[in-house]
Amino acid sequence: MNYKRWFTDYAPMILIWLGLVLLFGILSDNFVTSRTLATLASQVPPLAIIACGMTLVLIIAGIDLSVGSTLALASAMLGVALVDWEFPLILAIVVAVITGGLTGLFNGAISVYLRIPSFIVTLGTLEIARGLAYLATDSQTKYLGVALEPMARPLPGLGVPISFLIAVVVIIIGQFILTRTTYGRYLIAIGTNESAVRLAGVPTARKKISVFAITGLLTGLAAVFFTSRLGSADPNAGVGMELSAIAAVVIGGTSLMGGRGSIINSFIGVLIIATLGAGLAQIGASEPSKRVVTGLVIVLAVTIDALRGGFFQKLKMRFKTGTL
Amino acid sequence: MSEPLPSVLTVNRLNKAYNVPVLKDFDFDLRKGEVHALIGSNGAGKSTFAKILTGLTPRNSGEILFQGTPFKPSNKQEASAAGINMVLQELNVIPTLTVGENLFLHTLPHHKGIIARKELHQLSKQALTRLGLNELNPDQLADTLGVGQQQLVEIAGALAQNSSILILDEPTAALTGPEIERLFENIQRLREEGVAMIYISHRMDEIFRIADRVTVLRDGHRINTHDTDGVSMDTLVHEMAGDELAERHPHLEIQHRGPGLTVKNLTAKPAVNDVSFSVQKGEILGIAGLIGAGRTETLRAIFGADPKQSGTVFIGDETTPLSISSPTDAVKAGIGLIPEDRKQDGLLLNKSVSLNTTLSTLERFSKSGLIDHRKEFDATVATTDKLELKYDSVEQSVDELSGGNQQKVVMGRWLLCDSPVLLFDEPTRGIDVAAKETIYNALDQLAREGKTLVVVSSDLLELMSISHRILVMSAGKIAGEFTPDDWSQEAITAAAFSEYISTHERAQ
Amino acid sequence: MKKHFKLLLQTTTCTALSLLLIACGQSKSDKTSTETAEKPVIALIMKSLANEFFKTMGEGAEMHHAENPDQYDLIVNGIKNESDVSAQVDMVEQMMSRGVDAIVIAPADSKALIPILKRASDAGVLVINIDNKLDSDILKELNLNLPFVGPNNRDGARMVGEVVAQQLQANDEVAIIEGITTTFNAIQRRLGFEDAMQAGGVKVVSKQSGYWEMEPANNVASAMLNEHENLKALLCANDSMALGAVAAVRAAGLEEKVLVAGFDNISAVRPLILNGQMIATADQHGDQLAAFGIQAALDILSGGEQPKDQQTVVDLITQETLNQ
Structure with a gap:
């Protein structure tokens, strides 16, 4: 990938993020500090990992509204496995990830085989998974103590927790799969025009189901980091997280109509949302202004992305014709 | 009078x-x-x-x-x-509205915006009675x-x-x-x-x-x-x-290289009714007929894009019938379809020429799931050159291309696939004259290479200039078969209308 | 044909699922609601039954009923989402049309529920207000007497705050993590914390909402710790938020420096209080709150009592009281 391409693809989003960091840096003396950055690094992994799956789902022109509830269910299962079943940590993590994967598989299979729009299926799963999370925990927050602590602790010398490193790896792998593999190519193609892909002889059902299953697995993984950061499994966790994830992905320029998207830009979208949240809290912004500002930034970022098509295309053309 | x-x-x-x-x-x-x-x-x-x-x-x-x-x-x-x-x-x-609402959709009787049900009922009853539809209730939903x-x-x-x-x-x-x-x-x-x-x-x-x-x-x-x-x-x-004479496209005689595609008793309700035909390797078979005669549906049923009730398809000799229940099966068996509506069913419009060209053969340009972009690029260039496709770069998105070049992208996909049987549905619709010529040349070239071609077209002159043989479909059936020796526009047109006359007579 | 079959399958699956869920949901309340003419019917309307606090409250009510089965019939209801006011309004309407004698309600909003409760009261249904006190100004204006049975949240919060203040010096800095700022309890608890801080000469440098939930509270707490380096305590309006705050303190490595206090005494915080990660919480005996309300309703219905407010006890919970 050459630097021009890199420039047009990622620069606008990164600039928005840096702009926010700068803005809060001016407004607060303590924002641009290693402590704040370390806090952000520990906050973003769950949403970043979910946004990775959500990007894939939106690329195939689907949507997954159940991720918040799935996160709560996987988190609940992690708590149950650790506390009630007394599983070792690794096994408990596997239980959580598989719980997420099965939920995703359910979404995908129902939506593809029964041809129900994923919006409706996952809206149903949003309720089902939340209910199951309450059942699994008996509606009680489970305190997990120090069992998960190592995963939340910053790594010595790096200042970021392992969850952040894993999230970055997931995102790089995700972007690689999307741009370099046949699987990623097919997902983009399916999202662009499924009918044409089918008539080109490419089977689509399993690929679509797999995207939902992957999103579920990633949500399960996100639940592990989410739970480890809070030290507790809360059946009320992740309420509204689907909207944060969709917002981050859309800020990153992924099309709700399918066929277009970038996982790296989704990650920057997550950074923007998290930075905004942390910054507004740090400057002690009032509740109403927090909401208004967050909404404005989402609209602004999406507008810039929409303009990018025109403005940066022109820039690209000028590169080509040598007038720049 | x-x-x-x-x-x-x-x-x-x-x-x-x-x-x-x-x-x-x-x-x-x-x-x-x-x-x-x-x-x-x-x-x-x-x-x-x-x-x-x-x-x-x-x-x-x-x-x-x-x-x-x-x-x-x-x-x-x-x-x-x-x-x-x-x-x-x-x-x-509109299926979700009542019969009466449908009848008076643009002139619904109302009082201050509220539909006057009684009036609507009466008006509808009158309108229905006029047509002798006394058995219909104006208040029932149209989809019943x-x-x-x-x-x-x-x-x-x-x-x-x-x-x-x-x-x-x-x-x-x-x-x-x-x-x-x-x-x-x-x-x-x-x-x-x-x-x-x-x-x-x-x-x-x-x-x-x-x-x-x-x-x-x-x-x-x-x-x-x-x-x-x-x-x-x-x-x-x-x-x-009309009495225009088709300009015969200068193609060679068919070199009979054995059976290509054979279709037996294909029925895909409601459009296709017991259709059988066979095509030789190296032959271009034209299918003529009126819109709605079942030509597109025949191709789609062969290709597995639509379900069929009965019928067997063979490639080569008639020993083993193919089992095709999806386009994927058809492509594996060696059939390609160039669909009628290339924007809706053929192309990924805002995607690149190379993505569109290699869509069916991507696995060939990849190793354990990783795409070899170099190989993909070379193959795209080789294929599109063969079709004289004009574009700026293989990364250009196909919606910037002309209709003719878009069609060549879809054809290029199947050339790469090397499918022995190709089904063309209105391959030159909406394409300018010069581009048509290169598509005809490509069809000729494919036939000479020994591929089996079936071409559906509503342009009779076109069919007569490119085909070795023409089948005529009428109301879902094969209504005639013509060779260059015995075809004329008049005869083909008469055949295309034939089933519509007889079906009505039967209904009497 | 195939299409029809699929449609049929879809419909049956959906119907079966929903019936199953309805059956699960209703079995509990139906069992206890065999109505007879002479016994009064009391409806208990709570907030989210998924919240541990309200769940134990409901269980307390059912226990009270089990002990006095001859005196009344009980219908227990909850809403899905704590802030879903309209769902609670619908529920009051349902109970009115069902002809109950008394409604014992924990309102999701201290103002928005008043109109419907006025209608209930006008219709001759006895309304007892528990947990979250309805706005007394509006009640006065409407000349409405809806007895409140419950704890004084402000006193409870003051007690917790005093324990914190004792550990601090004058001019030390603390921050408050509020509940949803429009609710009466959130306001009362914040006021109680502020009362205690003012009395001890301690400065409140930041007040922000954690939406009663763990993860939002964790994010807010992290931001507060980053912004205010000398923060000595985080006062949280409920225990879920306190769990989030504890995680933030631990992530920042400030366990020795920052105190965390909560409210409600949910089971998950007990180990934290015992090991010193939390300093105090308040127990307002939520499990008995509904039972108190029901008893008050019975007393009034039988003519033995005049309708008036009753205050219930709030206990302070610290390491010391737990060890007793």
Whole structure:
């Protein structure tokens, strides 16, 4: 990938993020500090990992509204496995990830085989998974103590927790799969025009189901980091997280109509949302202004992305014709 | 019919072009209380004329005098208010509304915005009774009706307007014998009331039964207008077909290299009924027929894109029938389809030339799931060069290409696939003359390489210039087979109409 | 045919699922609601039954009923989402049309529920207000007497705050993590914390909402710790938010420096109080709150009592009280 391409693809989003960091840096003396950055690094992994799956789902022109509830269910299962079943940590993590994967598989299979729009299926799963999370925990927050602590602790010398490193790896792998593999190519193609892909002889059902299953697995993984950061499994966790994830992905320029998207830009979208949240809290912004500002930034970022098509295309053309 | 009635509509030198001209200096006149049939092959311009009259599309030039004054409706409501209504070929009944609401969709009786149910019920009952549809309840939902009944409701809706001109576009396509009789009784009654009707149909027997005059259209021109009493079927078919001679494309004789594709007893309801044919390797088989005759559906059923009720398909000799239940199976078996609507079914429009070209063969340019972009690039360039495809770079998105080049991208996909059997559905629709020529050359080249080609086209001259043999489909059946020695436009056109005559006779 | 079959399958699956869920949901309340003419019917309307606090409250009510089965019939209801006011309004309407004698309600909003409760009261239904006190100004204006049975949240919060203040010096800095700022309890608890801080001369440098939930509270707490380096305590309006705050303190490595206090005494915080990660919480005996309300309703219905407010006890929970 050459630097021009890199420039047009990622620069606008990164600039928005840096702009926010700068803005809060001016407004607060303590924002641009290693402590704040370390806090952000520990906050973003769950949403970043979910946004990775959500990007894939939106690329195939689907949507997954159940991720918040799935996160709560996987988190609940992690708590149950650790506390009630007394599983070792690794096994408990596997239980959580598989719980997420099965939920995703359910979404995908129902939506593809029964041809129900994923919006409706996952809206149903949003309720089902939340209910199951309450059942699994008996509606009680489970305190997990120090069992998960190592995963939340910053790594010595790096200042970021392992969850952040894993999230970055997931995102790089995700972007690689999307741009370099046949699987990623097919997902983009399916999202662009499924009918044409089918008539080109490419089977689509399993690929679509797999995207939902992957999103579920990633949500399960996100639940592990989410739970480890809070030290507790809360059946009320992740309420509204689907909207944060969709917002981050859309800020990153992924099309709700399918066929277009970038996982790296989704990650920057997550950074923007998290930075905004942390910054507004740090400057002690009032509740109403927090909401208004967050909404404005989402609209602004999406507008810039929409303009990018025109403005940066022109820039690209000028590169080509040598007038720049 | 002793003396000519006064004209209600006079059309002078009407022109209309979308990308290509569809109406050329078209003249027409319609008299009060007559049924005037409009006939012609696909794309002759009949429906376009009806759309201009009803305000659905604007004309480019020409004059329409309606009751002596210039008439230029800018939308359907305006035409309807003036007294010109149309029953469309496609069903326009809204299934979730009641029969009554459908009948009076644009003129719902209301009091301050609230629908006057009682009034609507009465009006609807009257409208239905007029058409003898006493058994229908105006309050039942339209989707509880059969297709024929829905069509009748639509006709009743048009009749309920106070029309001075009523256009009927293939009104009997979905009707059964008794329903047709009922429609004809109504047409008779309207004629007596002085309503002028334009009757568009493929069904010649109907035209001879109810039309007073008939105008033949071909390629946007009015060829002739006859009193129905004084004209023969042969004359009409001859006029529709024209006597232009197909310019024979200079291709070689088929080198018979054994059986290519064999299709036996293919039925895919409702469009395809017991179709059998076979094609040699190196042969181009053309399939002609009217729109709706089941040609596209035949190709799609062979390809596994639509379900079929019965039928076996063989490639090569007839030892093992292929089991094809999806396009994936078909591609594996060695069949490729170039679909009719390339934007909807063929291309990923905002994606690159290379992505579109390698879509079916991506696995070949990848190693354990990783795409080898270099290999993909080389293959795309090689294929597109072979087809003389013009583009800036393989990364250019295909929606920036012309129609002809877009079609070549889809063809390139199957060239890469090396499928021995290729099914083309209207390969040159909407493509300029020069690009057509390169597509013909490509078809020739493929045939010479020993591939088996089936080409569906509505352009008879085109089919006659590129095919080794032409099958004609009519109402879902094979209605004729022609070789260059015995084909003529007239004979093929007659065959294309044949089943529509006989099905109606059977229904009687 | 195939299409029809699929449709049929879809519909049956959906119907079966929903019936199953309805059956699960209703079995509990139906069992206890065999209505007879002479016994009064009391409806208990709570907030989210998924919230541990309200769940134990419901269980307390059912236990009370089990002990006095001859005196009344009980219908227990909850809403899905704590802030879903309209769902609670619908529920009051349902109970009215069912002809109950008394409604014992924990209102989701201290103002929005008043109109419907006025209608109930006008219709002759006895309304007892528990947990979250209805706005007394509006009640006065409407000349409405809806007895409140419950704890004084402000006193409870003051008690917790005093324990914190004792550990601090004058001019030390603390921050408050509020509940949803429009609710009466959130306001009362914040006021109680502020009362205690003012009395001890301690400065409140930041007040922000954690939406009663763990993860939002964790994010806010992290931001507060980053912004205010000398923060000595985080006062949280409920225990879920306190769990989030504890995680933030631990992530920042400030366990020795920053105190965390909560409210409600949910089971998950007990180990934290015992090991010193939390300093105090308040127990307002939520499990008995509904039972108190029901008893008050019975007393009034039988004519033995006049309708008036009753205050219930709030206990302070610290390491010391738990060890007793």
